[in-house]
Amino acid sequence: MTARDADRLARVALSRLGEPGDPRITTLVAEMGAVRLHEALASERDLEGVLTDVAARLAANDPERDLATAARLGIRYVVPSDDEWPTQVGDLAHAGAVHERGGVPLGLWVRGPSRLDELNDSVAVVGSRSSTAYGEGAARALATEVAGHGVAVISGAAFGIDQAAHRGAVAGGGRTVAVLAGGVDRPYPVAHTRLLEHIAETGAVVSEVPPGSAPTRQRFLSRNRVIAALARGTVVVEAAHRSGALSTARWAERLSRTLMAVPGPVTSVQSTGTHGLIRAGAAQLVTSGPEVLELLGTSGSHLIVEPRSETRARDALRPRDARVLDAVPVSRAVPTESIARTAGLGLVAVQSALTLLLRDGFVERGPHGWRLGPQGRA
């Protein structure tokens, strides 16, 4: 068995031992390596020479069988020594306090053709499960736009914003990656079984916990850090005050990723979280895919095109004519002298300007003098 195989097997075994992000395990793996930690724990005996509970559990593991079973289901286990390992996830080693759940995953279980090392150009689009139609529409539109530019959309396959983001990316003909809190062979929520099948066929379904694992609240929280770490930036589309999406946002901040938030109506509870992130200066306000691409700075091709001012006819006027036009009252008609006084120009100049403005519909002439015409009111 090669050293890499041994390392992979040790990681499989350890990942069955503790919860994802358990600081005791991630710290020790970082210090002594997975193989040595596994050996040390597996041989641990108590005072009476009996295998400890941990050692007994490790002994009951069969990581080779785990890998073989996974392979039959089309699932691979990607570890840091693999070419496919997404190196940006290593940033988790330095994010968060030592005693907190966090740290670099032991490995990632993957189902689907997308390679994890090709997710550098990616953005997480996350938000409330109890989203509004507005939020889902915004998530879908945004995901369609960024995916159409070759940027992968990462989310958590949950109800609401997550599913809208995945579906938008699919509609944009781009890649999308779902990171689950349970095993990659366990579609959750069940209502998204077909969506997750599609993602597994075209993108990737990813999890830190072994196949067969059930999602728990703790695993959702740990999962959020993987989403934030995989992506170059995170967009929160809708989030109420205590939404789980805000935990993903906090991880994105800790990881110095670009954090973005979509605003919404101030009357919508589902936008209080995103408005809070913007007010606190934690997230930058984004309203569209091009703005997200610009902030990600993923490549020069994403330069945002500022919404062009509709060119107004009055913009084409010479300065003196514009000055005369500005002196024409909005509501009532006035004589030429009055316009000349207001404009601070001579009568002759004003008369000639008004003739031009009349021709182009900027002003109208009536019995009581000049007033704005249809072009002037535009």
Added chain:
Amino acid sequence: MTARDADRLARVALSRLGEPGDPRITTLVAEMGAVRLHEALASERDLEGVLTDVAARLAANDPERDLATAARLGIRYVVPSDDEWPTQVGDLAHAGAVHERGGVPLGLWVRGPSRLDELNDSVAVVGSRSSTAYGEGAARALATEVAGHGVAVISGAAFGIDQAAHRGAVAGGGRTVAVLAGGVDRPYPVAHTRLLEHIAETGAVVSEVPPGSAPTRQRFLSRNRVIAALARGTVVVEAAHRSGALSTARWAERLSRTLMAVPGPVTSVQSTGTHGLIRAGAAQLVTSGPEVLELLGTSGSHLIVEPRSETRARDALRPRDARVLDAVPVSRAVPTESIARTAGLGLVAVQSALTLLLRDGFVERGPHGWRLGPQGRA
């Protein structure tokens, strides 16, 4: 005639001569005073000894009659030497480039009981004329809240956001001030005649141009600088790409006033301007009156109350019980051993925690083991 009376009359005469914010007049008044400028201009003759056009116009003026006529209409002319002069408007002397329209108004025509020197605690609420129902609702709610805290609401009496702001302040039982582009005796738009009458009876209607003057495009732009200068801060509620409200926002920036913007749906054209101000870092995002009051810092009584997290029942759990609860799968039922393994706790401790969690509805027991109960899913 006292020096102050002479100064006031000179300012009335000069205000009939040029357009508001004419840099030639404001600069000269700042340098030599209104009386001397008036004298110099009024006596100016051309090479053949004839009065210049300017001098002829000044000679035709009758500022004493102007003041008397205004007084009969209940209109006063407030100048910098008056106690009522709002000194903060003096900031306009240093805002903007010398050649641009701008500068300190020669005086302000006022109709209404509110004293201009008592507008230190004030906020301008401005926005699109072609506003949405959402924007008008937001403007009204915000104005009601700040006016209810004794902060005057200043706006421009236009259709859309402006009128909603005034009406909101009235509904909040607070003061509101309308700054017009035309004379204070000329309700504009005409549809707001009754609203402006009400403001003139309870607050103040203000203008830089003399009574009888018609509003022009240039006067709307000059008026915007007066709104921004009078108020301690400006809130833009809705603004499309080229909305006039953005000119008020630019003046607020130049004057180092607090600039705020209300977000809205990213799908709304009327929110592109406010989102742009926030994205550019020019304005701070605000969603409610208390947030505006906090940013204005008008007094210690406006401290914002952060939306309290609804206390969740699970927040009251002891850490160990919460840890067990976090290990219970969201969807399917599992045996106690599985929960103990996931939680990393001993069987006995887990059993006792589950008993407690069962009693309080956090978990349920079924034929296949434990799963989340109604409280646990909340």
